[in-house]
Amino acid sequence: MSSTETLGASRAIDEAPSTAVVLAAAVACGAIVANLYYGQPLVDLIARDLAIAPSAASAVVALSQIGYAVGLILIAPLVDIFESRRLLTITLGFAVAALVVAALAPTGSVFLAAALLIGVSSVAAQMLLPLVAGMAPEATRGRVVGTIMSGLLFGILLARPVAGVVADFFGWRAVFALSAVLMAAVALMLRALIPSRRPEGGIAYGAFLASMLDLWKTYPELRRRALYQATMFAAFSMFWTASPMRLSEGYGLSHSLIGLFALAGASGALIAPVAGRLADRGFTRPGTLLAISAVVIGFAAAAGDLWMGVAALLFGAVVLDMGVQANMIFGQRTIYGLNPAARGRINGLYVAVLFLGGAFGSSITSPLMTNFGWATTALVGAALPLAALLFAFAERRKA
Numbered sequence: 001m002s003s004t005e006t007l008g009a010s011r012a013i014d015e016a017p018s019t020a021v022v023l024a025a026a027v028a029c030g031a032i033v034a035n036l037y038y039g040q041p042l043v044d045l046i047a048r049d050l051a052i053a054p055s056a057a058s059a060v061v062a063l064s065q066i067g068y069a070v071g072l073i074l075i076a077p078l079v080d081i082f083e084s085r086r087l088l089t090i091t092l093g094f095a096v097a098a099l100v101v102a103a104l105a106p107t108g109s110v111f112l113a114a115a116l117l118i119g120v121s122s123v124a125a126q127m128l129l130p131l132v133a134g135m136a137p138e139a140t141r142g143r144v145v146g147t148i149m150s151g152l153l154f155g156i157l158l159a160r161p162v163a164g165v166v167a168d169f170f171g172w173r174a175v176f177a178l179s180a181v182l183m184a185a186v187a188l189m190l191r192a193l194i195p196s197r198r199p200e201g202g203i204a205y206g207a208f209l210a211s212m213l214d215l216w217k218t219y220p221e222l223r224r225r226a227l228y229q230a231t232m233f234a235a236f237s238m239f240w241t242a243s244p245m246r247l248s249e250g251y252g253l254s255h256s257l258i259g260l261f262a263l264a265g266a267s268g269a270l271i272a273p274v275a276g277r278l279a280d281r282g283f284t285r286p287g288t289l290l291a292i293s294a295v296v297i298g299f300a301a302a303a304g305d306l307w308m309g310v311a312a313l314l315f316g317a318v319v320l321d322m323g324v325q326a327n328m329i330f331g332q333r334t335i336y337g338l339n340p341a342a343r344g345r346i347n348g349l350y351v352a353v354l355f356l357g358g359a360f361g362s363s364i365t366s367p368l369m370t371n372f373g374w375a376t377t378a379l380v381g382a383a384l385p386l387a388a389l390l391f392a393f394a395e396r397r398k399a
Helices: 019-036 040-049 059-074 076-080 084-104 108-121 124-135 138-170 172-193 205-218 220-251 255-280 284-302 310-335 340-371 374-398
Strands: none
Touching (some): 019 059, 019 084, 040 255, 059 076, 059 205, 059 340, 076 084, 076 124, 084 124, 084 172, 124 138, 220 255, 220 284, 220 340
C-alpha cells in the first residue's frame, strides 16, 4: 500500500451515521456555506456604503470564494490528520470572528479582508461532509451525500433571499452579525452530535500538503470531475452575481423582491437527493451529460429575458441550479470512492478547484455587466459549461 493510501487512515467507524447526525450535518453545511453568498445580492449596498468602485464591486463575492479555495487546500484536509470535533470548533470560531469584523467594517479594505477570512473559515462545511459521508456504507453513500448536499445547496440558494430581506429591514451589516450568532450555535450543535474521529496522524504538514499533489496526479477521475464542476460553478457564480444587478437595474426590483426570485430559484436544490440515488444506481455518466446540458440551457434561456421578461430569468435560474447541484452530487459520489483514507484531501482538492472556477466567474461578472451588458454576460456564462460538455462527450467517445 502506498503512502498516499495509508496517510491519514483512521480507526474504523463501525456504525453508519444516524438520521440525526446526517440532518445535523445538512443543516450545518447549509448555514456555513451560506456565508459565502450573503454578499451577492448586497454588492451594490456594500460597495456604495464603503466606497468600493463599481468595477471592483464583485470582489465582495470573489474574495470569499478565493478564501474558500485557499482554505480547502490548506485547512480542510487537516480532518485527515486531526481530531474532527476540535478542528471543526476552532474553524467555526474563526468564522464567528471574521463575520463580526465584516459587520463592523469601517472601510472597504477592512470588509474585503474580512470577506477573504470568511471564505477561509467556511471550509468547516467541507470537513464535515466527507467525515459524515465516510461513515456511510458504499451502497447508500450517494443517498447520504445527496441529503447533506441538499442542506448545503439550500444554504447557498437561501442565503440570497435571506440577505435581501434582512438588509431591507435592518441594513446589510445585520446580515453578517446574525450569521456570527448562527455560527456559534452551529459549533455547539456539532460538538454535541458529531462523533469524534481520531486519525493516526504522525506526518509533517509539508509532507501532508505534498501528498495532495500526489493524489491530484494519481486520480484522473478527480481531475476530470473537478474541472467539469469548475466550469459549472463559474456559470453559477456569474448568474447569481449578475441576476440581482439585472433585476435591480433592468426591472427596478427591491432587494426583498430579488430575494423572492432567489427563493424560487432555490427549488433547483430539490434535485440533490434524486441525483444521489441515481449515482448509487450507476447512472453517473448519463447524469453528468444531462446536468452539464441543463446549465448551458439555463443560462441561454435566461438571456431570453430581453424578449420574455422575468419569466425567462426564473426558468433559467431553476434549470441552471438543478444542473449544477446534480453534477456536484455525481462528482462527490465518484471521488469519495477513490481513496477512503484520503477523503478529506480529495474532497478539498475537488471543491477548491470548483470554487476557483466560481471566483473566476464572480470576478469577470462586474466588468462584463458594466462594459457589455446582460446579454453578453449570459452568453459567456453559457459558453463555459458548453466547453465542459464538449469535453465530456469527447471523453465518452474515447472511453
